[in-house]
Amino acid sequence: MSVLIYAENAGGKFKKSTFEAVSYAKAIAGQNNTTLIAISIGYVAKEDLAALGKYGAEKVLNVSNDKLKNFVNQAYASVIAEAAKANGADIVVISNSFSGRGLAPRLGVKLQAGVADGAVALPEQNGGKFTVKKTAFSGKAFAVVELTSANKVIALTPNSYKVVESGSAAPVEDFSVEAKASDFKEMIKDIVRSTDKVSLPDAEIVVSAGRGMKGPENWGMIEDLANLLGAATACSKPVSDAGWRPHSEHVGQTGIAVSPNLYIAIGISGAIQHLAGISSSKVIVVINKDAEAPFFKVADYGIVGDAFEVLPKLIAAVKEYKASA
Amino acid sequence: MSKILVCISNVPDTTTKITFTDNNTQFNTNGVQFILNPYDEIALARAIELTDGGKGSVTVINVGEANTEATIRKALAIGATDAVRINAKPHDAWYVAYQIAEYVKANPFDLILTGRESIDYNGSKVAGMLGELLDLPSVSIIKKLDATDSEATVEREIEGGKEVLTIPFPFVAGCAEGVAEPKIPNMRGIMSARTKPLAVVEPVEVQTLSEIISYETPAPRGQVNLVSADDVAKLVDLLHTEARVI
Numbered sequence: 001m002s003v004l005i006y007a008e009n010a011g012g013k014f015k016k017s018t019f020e021a022v023s024y025a026k027a028i029a030g031q032n033n034t035t036l037i038a039i040s041i042g043y044v045a046k047e048d049l050a051a052l053g054k055y056g057a058e059k060v061l062n063v064s065n066d067k068l069k070n071f072v073n074q075a076y077a078s079v080i081a082e083a084a085k086a087n088g089a090d091i092v093v094i095s096n097s098f099s100g101r102g103l104a105p106r107l108g109v110k111l112q113a114g115v116a117d118g119a120v121a122l123p124e125q126n127g128g129k130f131t132v133k134k135t136a137f138s139g140k141a142f143a144v145v146e147l148t149s150a151n152k153v154i155a156l157t158p159n160s161y162k163v164v165e166s167g168s169a170a171p172v173e174d175f176s177v178e179a180k181a182s183d184f185k186e187m188i189k190d191i192v193r194s195t196d197k198v199s200l201p202d203a204e205i206v207v208s209a210g211r212g213m214k215g216p217e218n219w220g221m222i223e224d225l226a227n228l229l230g231a232a233t234a235c236s237k238p239v240s241d242a243g244w245r246p247h248s249e250h251v252g253q254t255g256i257a258v259s260p261n262l263y264i265a266i267g268i269s270g271a272i273q274h275l276a277g278i279s280s281s282k283v284i285v286v287i288n289k290d291a292e293a294p295f296f297k298v299a300d301y302g303i304v305g306d307a308f309e310v311l312p313k314l315i316a317a318v319k320e321y322k323a324s325a
Numbered sequence: 326m327s328k329i330l331v332c333i334s335n336v337p338d339t340t341t342k343i344t345f346t347d348n349n350t351q352f353n354t355n356g357v358q359f360i361l362n363p364y365d366e367i368a369l370a371r372a373i374e375l376t377d378g379g380k381g382s383v384t385v386i387n388v389g390e391a392n393t394e395a396t397i398r399k400a401l402a403i404g405a406t407d408a409v410r411i412n413a414k415p416h417d418a419w420y421v422a423y424q425i426a427e428y429v430k431a432n433p434f435d436l437i438l439t440g441r442e443s444i445d446y447n448g449s450k451v452a453g454m455l456g457e458l459l460d461l462p463s464v465s466i467i468k469k470l471d472a473t474d475s476e477a478t479v480e481r482e483i484e485g486g487k488e489v490l491t492i493p494f495p496f497v498a499g500c501a502e503g504v505a506e507p508k509i510p511n512m513r514g515i516m517s518a519r520t521k522p523l524a525v526v527e528p529v530e531v532q533t534l535s536e537i538i539s540y541e542t543p544a545p546r547g548q549v550n551l552v553s554a555d556d557v558a559k560l561v562d563l564l565h566t567e568a569r570v571i
Contacts (some may be wrong), residue, residue, distance in 0.1 A: 010483075010484060010485075012555075013367075015484075019349050021383065056465065062465065070488075071483075073453070073456075073462065073463060073464065073465070073486075074456070074463070077457070097484060098465070098466055098481070098482050098483050098484060099483070101449040101453070101466060101470075102463065102464065102465035102466075103453070104449075104450065104453065104455055105422070105448075105449070105450040105451070105453030105454040105456075105457065105463075105465075106450070106453045106454070106456060106457040106463065107419065108419065108450070108453050108454065108457075108534070109419075109422075109453075109457035109458055110457060112534070113534065114417075114419070114534035114535035115418070115419070115448070115450060115534075115535070116449070116535070117448045117449065117450060118447060118448075121454070129431055129538075131538055133541070135447060136446055136447060136540065137341075137343045137445055137446075137447075138442070138444045138445075138447055139336070139543075140341075140342075140343040140542075140543075141343045141345075141540050141541065141542050141543070142540065142541040142542075142543070143446070143537050143539075143540050143541075144465075144537070144538045144539045144540070144541070145534045145535050145536070145537055145538065146535065146537075146538050147534065147535050148533065148534060148535060148536055149534040150534075156334070181401035182460060185462045185492060185493055185496070186462045186464070186490050186491070186492045186496075187490065187491045187492075188488060188489070189478070189484065189489045189490065189491055190488070190489040191483070191488050191490075192486045192487050192489075193483065193484075193485050193486035194485055194486055195485075197485055198485075199484035200484075200485075201484060202484055205570070229571060240502070246505045246519045247468065247501070247502040248468070248482060248487075250502065250523070253339050253444055254339065254363045254364070254444065255502065257447075258389060258549060260569045262564065262568070262570040262571065272339075272340055272342070273340070275337045279543045280468055280543065283559070283564070283568045283570045285564070286549070287366045296549050296551075297545070297549070298546055299549040300546060300547070300549065300550065300568065301549065301550050301551075301552060301560060301564070301568070302549045302550070302551045302552070303551070303553075303554050303557065303560060304551065304554065305554030306554075310554055313554075313557040314557050314560070314561070316557075317557045317558040317560070318561055318562045318571075320558070320561075321565065321571070325565075
């Protein structure tokens, strides 16, 4: 018995969501008095691999070869499943990232494991029942799912578990598996990753705007505020439908669900579909000229005012705060 | 490309206020309107585009009881060629994927599309599970899908960017916004949907791996703290000292 955590990297670097998942997996290993083993696939620096020990990994398996340099869904799932079997891991934890959503179902089938995707809290284990709380109805609710299988796969929602430092550097071992040719049918042609922008699903602060901004030419202010706060930018559905912003920024029931520490909504009325995607934000700030906008009902802080008047003042105030901090 | 399968779900309308009954163990369907899952509409629209002009057929498949037939007819009205309903409660993603995989083993397709997730349980699991059960490549969240006779080029969403992949047919993909614009059925489509074939298939037995025990709704937030538009600095101060988020 052990717990296996797949430590996902982006371009060779671990992200905060990976440290969250390692910390979370460590807590599960603690619940079961067992060890936590991490597996990394791709090219990550040796010291970064060893540093996973800080978050609780007791051993780090490193899979580095050219064929597995970039994410190949089928092949990565095979490697992780083999590592789970080789190490007697009955619980596999991954991040509920875009890649994680590809891996979790394949791992579930390979390991005959129940899958808890979008987990938002530690499992509860009472009287032989293993239950995990996960998001449901696109953020309008949570479901408590019992995993009735012997093996279990849990995909943790980013920003829902705190990074906990509990140990020191861990030993790193090379791990290799015989790769099946049928695992490599897909070919990567291009990877486009903007390095200067904060990724929306992982962001701790999100600055989001709606039709109240009147047109795409006015997004400079939104980007200025986001840059000052180290935030990701997002938008409502009408904005992405109108082509003012890309679909990848659309937050809401049919877009991306986010759970940042701070969600700032500017010129968004707060339709039920939008609120579903942001309901697990820790703090919500709403700026809207309509005092009756439904968004104020779920906000923690609000300003009733025109975005074109409030935003320049807010940008100035944040600049002043940053200068004094 | 000749044959495309689109997996569809019957889900509560996006405007539904979600409530529960029986001590929060059952989803309250009272008064809820059910619709074709919005992401599945995108997958269906692209499948119809790819087979347009007699280049192939689009079959929709649903795992559900008789009450999902209105949603299946909607998919036929939008332009699917025929439909299959596997007559069972969709217990969980594993159960649904297993049933569809069994059907596909007997009835092969060149391409299998799903929505990126259903808007009720949001698992994003059926595409990947189908891929694994059928030993096919799977791409869980795609934003673009172009096809030649032998392979497809897809764009996969990644954090802060995108990845472009080529994949030979057959494979499984979960479609998101960007793949196609949903299609609205026209009168001719609605009329012809009534007579298009809808086969009902009995499920195979399979052990379940998960069970929903109960539901919770998000904790209500307190009263909003309104700050004057003339005192924006106060908001920044509150976010720093009270909320501690900046």
